[in-house]
Amino acid sequence: MKILIVSWEYPPVVVGGLGRHVHHLATELAAAGHEVVVLSRRPSGTDxxxxxxxxxxxxxxxVVAVAEDPAHFVFGEDMLAWTLAMxxxxxxxxxxxxxxxxGEGWQPDVVHAHDWLVAHPAIALAEFYDVPLVSTLHATEAGRHSGWISGRINRQVHSVEWWLANESDSLITCSASMQEEVTELYGPTLPPITVIRNGIDVTTWNFRERGPRSGPPKLLFVGRLEYEKGVQDAIAALPRIRRSHPGTTLAIAGEGTQFTWLYQQARTHRVARAVDFLGNLDHTELLSWLHGADAIVLPSRYEPFGIIALEAAAAGTPLITSTAGGLGEAVVDGVTGMSFQPGDIAGLTSAVREVLDDPAGAQERAVAARARLTSDFDWHQVAEETAHVYAGAKRRVRQPLARPQIPERPLPGR
Structure with a gap:
């Protein structure tokens, strides 16, 4: 097939997990014999x-990396205007x-959009080429804000997500929980939704078994420093963990808007000296930290999937995760890792203590997690399932869409 993928991030422009996901998917599709074109962009702030x-x-x-137009928009200040210009x-x-x-008359058989930021170009290009539009919804604005869609920009983003979902001819989500969330938010006239889990290339994450611990326990968090990632819960649990396991430290890798607040949380809980903010890590640095940690703690309040859980498992790092969204599907409690309910500080503390008190059991679960990756999260399988969605997608008859009714209060169950 001839496939046109539209994504606002693609190497070397990578903001988060979406860029890595699209890169792996595109190269795996190409390796399978498909003709793949990725439409992406040049770095922000350039021209x-x-x-x-x-x-x-x-x-x-x-790869077609598109230059920014000369109009002066800054993503952090003019997000919607910047997105429309892109x-x-x-x-x-x-x-x-x-x-x-x-392009010598090149025409795709399908357009594949990744998230709301490329809704406008993806919808326009699918219409221009008169081919099916497949969209992967990696997260939702409502989910990212615990169900609240009351702010002006929140409502605007939600409406674009709704529009993309309802203009698509087929949808993909990375977990069953995301499928339910999308159906609840954007239904009832959605196209078919297929759950295809994110994949991982295990060859780039060499597995290392844990030897006897030398020195105090080391915990690691990796992710964006945002409220929904639950970093504040790991910080709040650290004083309790240190009472039973003196000297335990927490390293936090990543950047985000909540850095100052999280730093203050460490001071409030009197563990500032035990918390180390590492910033963003490259692959080699991240692998080193994963190999050196006694466990990775991922206490997300909201998590469509959680690719770092797969990467940590591939490296042999014991998993301690919340059951939020895709994490609850990726990690089997007591089998491939230890789990707790989102926001449950006592449950998080208990899970950490169990891992630290039983290194042999933690190692067994790490081996089981690695074994599961090779069968359930292989990129070849992900690409094959995605190509199957492409082949089955048919361009629907378009009907005029009214503006969506946007809830201003938290959704039920949030």
Missing amino acids: ASTHPTVTHISEGVL GHAMVRAGMALHKPGV
Whole structure:
């Protein structure tokens, strides 16, 4: 098949897990013999004079990295305007693929959108080429904000997500919990939804068994420093953990808007000296920290999937996770890791103590987690299942859509 993937991040422009996901999916599809074009962008804050649009082939994928237009928008200050401008530039680049001398009349069989930020170009290009639109919804605005969609920008983003979901001909979510969330938020006239879990390349995460501990226990968190990631719960649990396991430290890898607040939380709980904020880590640094930690703690309040749980398991790091969303599906409590309810500080503390008190049991669960990865989360299988969705997607008859009714209060159960 000829596949046009539209994503606001793709290496070397990577913001989070979405960029890595799209990269692995695209290269695996190309390896399977499909003709893949990825439409992405140049780094934020650049323009066509310093960072012009470039087209190159990387790992069998034709990557079109689109330059920013000269209009002055800053993502952190003008998010919706910046997103619309990016989409406009992507539409022009995507349509150019059809021109002789540019794409030599290339036309996709399907357009695959990844998240709301590319809703406008993906919808426009699927209409221009008159082909099915498949969309992967990696997260939702409501989920990211515990069900609240009351802010002006929250409502705008939610409406774009709703529009993308209802304009698509097929939808993909990374977990059953996300499938339920999307159905609740954007139904009832949605296209078919297929659950395809995120994948992992285990060859890049060499497994290391734990030897006898030397020194105080070391816990690790990896992720964005945002409220929904629950880092504050790990910090709140640390004084309790240190009472039974003196000297325990918590290393926090990642960046985000809540850094200052989280730093203050460490001071409030009087564990500032035991908490180390590492910032973003490259692959080699992250692997070193994973190998050196007694366990990784992922206390998410909201988590569509949680790719870091797979990466940690592949590296042999014992897993301690909340049951939020995809984490509850990826980690089998007592078998491939230890779990607790989101926001349950006592449960988090208990799970950590069990791992630290029984290193042999933690090692057994780590081995089981690694074994499960090779069968359930293989990228070859992910690409195969995605291609099956492409093949089954049919362009629906379009009907005019009214604006959605947007809830201003938390959704039921949140």
